[in-house]
Amino acid sequence: xxxxxxxxxxxxxxxxxxxxxxxxxxxxxxxxxxxxxxxxxxxxxxxxxxxxxxxxxxxxxxxxxxxxxxxxxxxxxxxxxxxxxxxxxxxxxxxxxxxxxxxxxxxxxxxxxxxxxxxxxxxxxxxxxxxxxxxxxxxxxxxxxxxxxxxxxxxxxxxxxxxxxxxxxxxxxxxxxxxxxxxxxxxxxxxxxxxxxxxxxxxxxxxxxxxxxxxxxxxxxxxxxxxxxxxxxxxxxxxxxxxxxxxxxxxxxxxxxxxxxxxxxxxxxxxxxxxxxxxxxxxxxxxxxxxxxxxxxxxxxxxxxxxx
Numbered sequence: 001x002x003x004x005x006x007x008x009x010x011x012x013x014x015x016x017x018x019x020x021x022x023x024x025x026x027x028x029x030x031x032x033x034x035x036x037x038x039x040x041x042x043x044x045x046x047x048x049x050x051x052x053x054x055x056x057x058x059x060x061x062x063x064x065x066x067x068x069x070x071x072x073x074x075x076x077x078x079x080x081x082x083x084x085x086x087x088x089x090x091x092x093x094x095x096x097x098x099x100x101x102x103x104x105x106x107x108x109x110x111x112x113x114x115x116x117x118x119x120x121x122x123x124x125x126x127x128x129x130x131x132x133x134x135x136x137x138x139x140x141x142x143x144x145x146x147x148x149x150x151x152x153x154x155x156x157x158x159x160x161x162x163x164x165x166x167x168x169x170x171x172x173x174x175x176x177x178x179x180x181x182x183x184x185x186x187x188x189x190x191x192x193x194x195x196x197x198x199x200x201x202x203x204x205x206x207x208x209x210x211x212x213x214x215x216x217x218x219x220x221x222x223x224x225x226x227x228x229x230x231x232x233x234x235x236x237x238x239x240x241x242x243x244x245x246x247x248x249x250x251x252x253x254x255x256x257x258x259x260x261x262x263x264x265x266x267x268x269x270x271x272x273x274x275x276x277x278x279x280x281x282x283x284x285x286x287x288x289x290x291x292x293x294x295x296x297x298x299x300x301x302x303x304x305x306x307x308x
Contacts, residue, residue, distance in 0.1 A: 005259055005260075006200050006260060009276045010260050010276040012262070012274055013272065014254075016246065016249050018046035018253050021047055021048050022048070023095060024047075025049045025091075025094035027053075027087060027102045027146075028052040028105055029053050029083075029103070029105050029106035030077070030105040031054055031063070031103075032056040032063060033059050033221055035170075035264075036052070037063060038244045039103050041067070041245055042248055044067050044070060050067075050071070051071045051072075051073065051089055051093055052070065052071070053074065053077070053083070054074070054106070055074070055076055057072075060072040077106040078134060080141055083138075087099065087145045098163070099146075099165070101166050102146040102166075102168065104146075105168075106139075106142075107134060107170060108131055108222065110130065110131055112181060113127035114129075114183045115181045115182075132184055135188035136191055139188065139191075150206055153165070154207035156206065162207025164207060164208075166251065167203070168211055168248060168251060168252075169210065169213075170215070171212045171261060172215060173216050174189045175190050175192060175212075196210050196212050196259060200258055200259030201297065202300075209255070211251050211258065213244070213248065213274075214262070215239060216238070216263065216264055216266060217236060217239065219238055237267075239265055243264060246273065250262065261277050263277045
């Protein structure tokens with residue numbers, strides 16, 4: 001049996017050929033600044049039309065005015081109506097009427113009320129779960145809309161006429177590593193891995209792929225500059241937004257890349273600023289887990305040849 005795409009590590013040293021991306025349309029959530037903006041700049045440089053959403057209307061409109069082939073929609077990812085409007089606008093503004101790529105980038109990191117202690121003798125207060133609302137529920141809306149458009153465009157039956165589409169989930173080092181006290185931030189990032197694992201065996205039936213980018217520390221607005229300074233003072237090297245843009249293009253430009261996680265890394269760990277972590281597969285020695293996995297999917301609809 002030949003290896004499936006998710007069993008093949010990505011060659012991150014391979015030359016990126018973006019010629020096949022020109023004229024495509026992408027949706028990016030949380031695109032007004034930080035890594036989202038870096039993804040948009042890389043996409044536009046590759047000839048991709050981008051419709052992006054963000055809560056920050058001032059920065060979003062400024063970026064759209066600066067970059068050609070972009071369209072900004074004010075969007076709170078916690079709102080189904082907002083995200084629906086974003087995707088409708090993307091399809092309407094697309095030259096082909098299609099949405100080819102989606103980057104589920106929007107995310108926040110704030111004070112974690114789940115971990116906080118209210119004091120001895122005090123009644124515990126209800127935690128603010130805004131981080132989960134944005135980083136988990138908002139992502140689920142994006143996933144739902146992505147697959148709706150991808151399947152609507154390509155149909156439910158595998159066919160040579162299907163055109164490549166790709167959903168990019170945004171994880172984090174927190175999707176793999178211990179990050180003490182960051183309960184609300186870590187859980188949806190591990191959840192993003194769960195989404196990829198739930199979809200990667202089935203998305204290709206609809207001409208689609210699903211992959212994940214997991215960034216290391218990148219100096220953006222997700223944390224205060226004082227917090228980033230503290231990390232830097234501890235001797236931690238950062239990754240860069242520009243490498244994030246190239247990481248995205250590496251995935252999108254190669255239709256063989258499916259079900260993989262690329263780690264946006266400092267250059268000390270990867271000469272191009274990103275690498276395939278290759279942590280989403282069981283080792284060849286993990287024969288018991290391989291057997292359990294085989295039983296897990298025996299009754300899956302796609303294994304039985306069933307499609308929605």
